[in-house]
Amino acid sequence: MQILLTVSLLGANAIGLVVVLTLVSVVVPGPNVVTPREYWWVNFIMLPIYLALAFLIGLVYGTTRTVKGLRWAIEDREPTRREQVRTLAMPWRLTRVQILLWTVGSMLFTTAYGTINPGSIPKVAFTVVFGGITVCAFSYLLTEFALRPAAARALEAGDPRRIRMAGVMGRSLLSWLLGTGVPVIGLMIIAIASFIRRDTSSTQFAVAILALGSVTIVFGFLLTFLGGLATTAPIKNVRSGMAAIEKGELDARLQVYDGTELGELQSGFNRMADGLREREKIRDLFGRHVGTEVAEAALAKNPELGGEEREIAVFFIDLVGSTELAASQPPSEVVDLLNRFFHVVVEEVDRHEGFVNKFEGDAALAIFGAPSDIDDPCGKSLAAARCIRDRLLVEVPDCKAAIGVASGRAVAGNIGAKARFEYTVIGDPVNEAARLSELAKSIPGALVASARTIDEAKRAQGWKLGDSVTLRGRSQETQLAIPE
Incomplete structure (x- = not known):
């Protein structure tokens, strides 16, 4: 860091010396102060x-003091508020040292040359001041670039909105003033001097205008380029982050390294990304708890208590012998068995466009046709039930499950209180599916559906109708259907 700062300040001062020598030797009209013996x-x-x-004061002492001010970064610890502000103010503090040195030099050499020839005072004062302004401008921009890594770490540890230094407008005005305003003022001063000093030839005047015009073009471009680079770099940084967000990369995070309003923009992007990640996390957890379809419906519009009548298909699945299982095996093994069991259930229900509405201990209720409409809910509920039965025999052979499938008209909506409710379905098909699940425990294959569900399905091959029974809690008979 110290080497980079030293090179930056040496480069700025070298530019200033070249400007001073050029102006004092061939540009600014007045006595020759370069070759005379006096x-x-x-x-x-x-x-x-x-x-x-x-050199010793401005470069060695200034950069050494700057590095000492970055001790917190060297020690790899969080900076205090005072250290943050000091780090962000370092480019200006180093520039102030350059201003002091060039001001002292201007007064010292103007006095020295003036004691020899008073007519040289305007020429020397103008050239040294002009060179000093150029040096200070480049010093600020170059040291700000060199200290950008330290500024980034300082801004990461605090809110840049409260420790902002110079703004974008100030930086732009500084670039214009030093790159264009000051050289133009110099041209005006030379023009005024030519009117006062009648001995200035047209050739000297033309040379002065051409030289200062060249300085204006070259250094004005460099200062504007550096200022523009400092402004556009954070904007490009934010654009790249936005592109990552659009691709779904919500873990995108920007390094905040600018102490102006652009740093606020970078920090604001990070806060936005944090909010999006938190929102997506909540949305994911919400979907896991209530089902993806219910979560999307709730996010699309404000959920309210109440429901609507819909034609749906449901199945109820329940483990057989779960009480004995819990009594004979450790709780951790029972939980592992239930997780493997429900994994198959959820995967097949999702694949057939339904959603698991409830987990009730060792049982689950799946709904097809609510809250979103799907094509052939009866056929898909029957297909999902058969796939679950077949997969459980292979993937979870240490458990047996009974499945009952039913369909009909039910009320689907939010039930509960305003402060706490859940999405569910209430109606005869749910009760019928639960009773069919109980009946399936005593039937080979452990899968029973109502004949109405078979009739309503668009695709329901491989089922045969059986007897009609009156299920517990129901007055109407239900004709059974089992897989062939």
Whole structure:
């Protein structure tokens, strides 16, 4: 970090020295202060000594102090609020050191050259001030770029909205002022000086305009480019994050490294992504608890108490001998068995476009045709029941389940209180399916459906009708159907 800062500041000061030498030797009209013998002690003694002192103070001391201010980053710990603000203010603090050194140099050399020839005062003052402004502008932008990793870590540890430094508008105005405004002011000053000093030739005036115009084009472009790069980089960063969100990559996170409003934009994106991840997590958990269809319906519109009548098909599945199983096996083994059992049930119900509405201990209720309409709910409920029976025989042979399938008209909706309710179906088909499940425990194959369900199904091959029975709790007879 110190090497990068030193190189940045050396580069900025080298640019400033080139500008000063160019202006003082061939651009700005006035006495020659480069080659005459009377200026030898200023050019060859005073100038080298001051440059050496400025190097020690501005570069070595300034960068060393900056690195000490980043001790929290070196120690890999969270910065305090004071350390955060100090880290973000470091580019400006280093620039202030450059302002101080160039201000002292301007006064010192203007006085030194003025004691030899008072006519050189305007020329020297203008060139040193112009070079100093150029150096300070590049120093700020380059050191801000060099300290970007430290700024990123500082901003990650706190809210950038409360520790923001210069804004985007200030940065843009600074680039314009130093890249365009100051050179144009210099041209105006030279024009005014040419009116005051009648000895300025048209050639000198033309050279001055061409030189300052070139400086304006070159350094104005560089400053505008650096300022634009500092502005567009965070925006591109946010665009890449938005593209990742659009692809479904909700774990996308941006590094906040800008201390302006653009840093707020980056931080705002991260807060938005956190909210989306939390929302998706809640949505996933919600869907797991109540069913994907019910969750999507609840998210699409505000759920209310009450329901609607729908033609549905349901099946009720229950483990046979679960009481003895719980008494003879450890609870952990019983839970593992139930999870394997329900895994098959849920997978097949989902595959046939139904949803498991309830888990009741060792039993489950599956609904087809609510809350969303599906094609042939009766046929799909029968197919799901047969697939579950066949898979359980192979995948969970250590348990036996009885399944009852029924269909008819029922009320589907939210039942409970305003503060707590659940989606369910109430009606004769549910009761009939539960009773058929009880009856199936004593029938070979352990799968029984109502004849009405077979009749209503569009696709129900491989079923044969049997006797009619009066199920417990019902007054009407139910004709049975079992797989062939």
